[in-house]
Amino acid sequence: MRPPIEAAVRLAAADWPSLLAALDERGYAVVRGVLDPAECRDIATLYDDDAAFRSRVVMSRHNFGRGEYKYLRYPLPPLVAALREALYPQLAPLANRWHERLGLEARFPPALRAYLDRCHAAGQQRPTPLILKYQEGDYNCLHQDLYGELVFPVQATVLLSAPEQDFAGGEFLLVEQRPRMQSKGEVVPLKQGDAVIFAVNYRPVAGTRGDYRVTMRHGVSRLRSGQRLTLGIILHDAA
Secondary structure (H helix, E strand, O other): OOOOHHHHHHHHHHOHHHHHHHHHHHHHEEEEOOOHHHHHHHHHHHHHHHHHHHHHHHHHOOOOOOOOEEOOOOOOHHHHHHHHHHHHHHHHHHHHHHHHHOOOOOOOOHHHHHHHHHHHHHOOEEEOOOEEEEEEEOEEEEEEOOOOOOOOEEEEEEEOOOOOOOOOEEEEEEEEEEEOOOOOEEEEEEOOEEEEEEEEEEEEEEEOEEEEEEEEEEEOOOEEEEEEEEEEEOOOOOO
């Protein structure tokens, strides 16, 4: 495995003005090639190492869908920690603008460590980065990853498997619930190593009378064949 700093540098070097504009416009943005195939395999192989995780969730037991996922424990694997550290400072200014536009008081510090200290002081002390595994017939219902009172409004998912090579189907889904309008759904195509960054629970949208709140949910369509693994990077910790 190459040093995890390489992936963090790759992420930091992305075209962030364009990515942030896409997040404002659509509620999501795609960063191509955050991880290379070897890095994807390194993270995917962690799934069989129970010592790396704090808990396992079987989706069907909770009516979340079909499939399973595991939450990583602290200390996070170096590559995952490096991606989380690199992602947060790029998104904190956007998170602050969104809260300001929506009239929400909470503001986010510029560094991840300061924000996690705030989470931990509020009783949200459990790490939230996770690896999800889907096999043929599995899917993930539309949902939000909230975990407590403190919620950072943007998160990321990195596709670790190769579409049409490791699996078929299993598209990443986003649905907007717009006030007094029908919901709008979107499929986000991803390649191995791509990251999709998206709104956790809601985002501001400009209207004729000012900004209004649009609720977002995400999920995964049913796998037609193969196995699909993804890395989820959530920036608030859990209660």
